[in-house]
Amino acid sequence: MHHPALEFGGWLKAKRQAHKIVARVFAMAIGLSPAEYAEVEFGIVKWLAEKQESLIVKMLELGAAEKTKFLSLLRKAREATALRFEMLFRREQLEPVRLCSPDGKQLTKDTKEAILDAVFAPL
């Protein structure tokens, strides 16, 4: 699927990884939670406000040309149809196979469905 927001998310992820910053740390640095930032890299750009835009430029040390590209990609992402998590993943794709559970118990069919319901619930 080609979509401007996917292009933006992919570009941002590549830049972050080139700076050797893991997603969780980058999220905190730009004032987002880990779950919100993960969605940004998937192309769900609604979490990015002016604050995040300026912090991303700062954290990734974007020069003038790269800053222009960043803002251009972001603008195109915002102008396109907004993506949602359930549009990007299928339940089967994120089905749990092995689990670290609070009670240490084995995965069951019922737990599997409850987990998927929780994962696909909007943030």
Next chain:
Amino acid sequence: MSYQYKSQTPDQLEAIAAQIHRGMADCCNGFVVDIEAIVERSGITIIPRRGNLHRLAFGYTARDPHYIVMSELTATHPPTYRYVIAEEFSHIILEWEVYDGKALPEGAQGHELTGAQHHTIEHEANYLSRAILCPREHFLSQFEVHKADSEKVDPSRPKVIRATVGLMARDFQVPLLFAGYRACDLALIKEAEMKTNFIDRIAF
């Protein structure tokens, strides 16, 4: 035909961890192994999600091997976040045939495993996660340093164990019990000492 999990010995699990450390040497900074960077470099994306997930799972490996799904709440305690990611990554390594994108082998789904299979698979993934986050040689040498220092303060064995394991957890940025179990893996403390000094006292 039911699923046949290929069990690994502790030495084999240590060798797998050592191979990861060699291949991802720039993700190992002093005592701290950057497991999130290792996972990303392996082509796996961590997906933190919220809400009710935390009551059901701290984290899990997804059917698509490119994703590890995590409860976002776990990220509020980075040592635990790191441990869960390491454990899920270990599952992918140890059961690659389950994750290679083809149909799941019959009997391999989580709810299809026998109790014994579940226990073995979890035990070995936990062992490998400890071996990855606490590289053997670093752990052994640093344990001796902290043990010697602790003995100077108070030579009583229980106090030495609790102080030493606490410092190891700090140095390697892992949960306290995780460091304790690693010390057991490497025969630095006995399992009975682990149970006396930690399990009944602190929730993991």
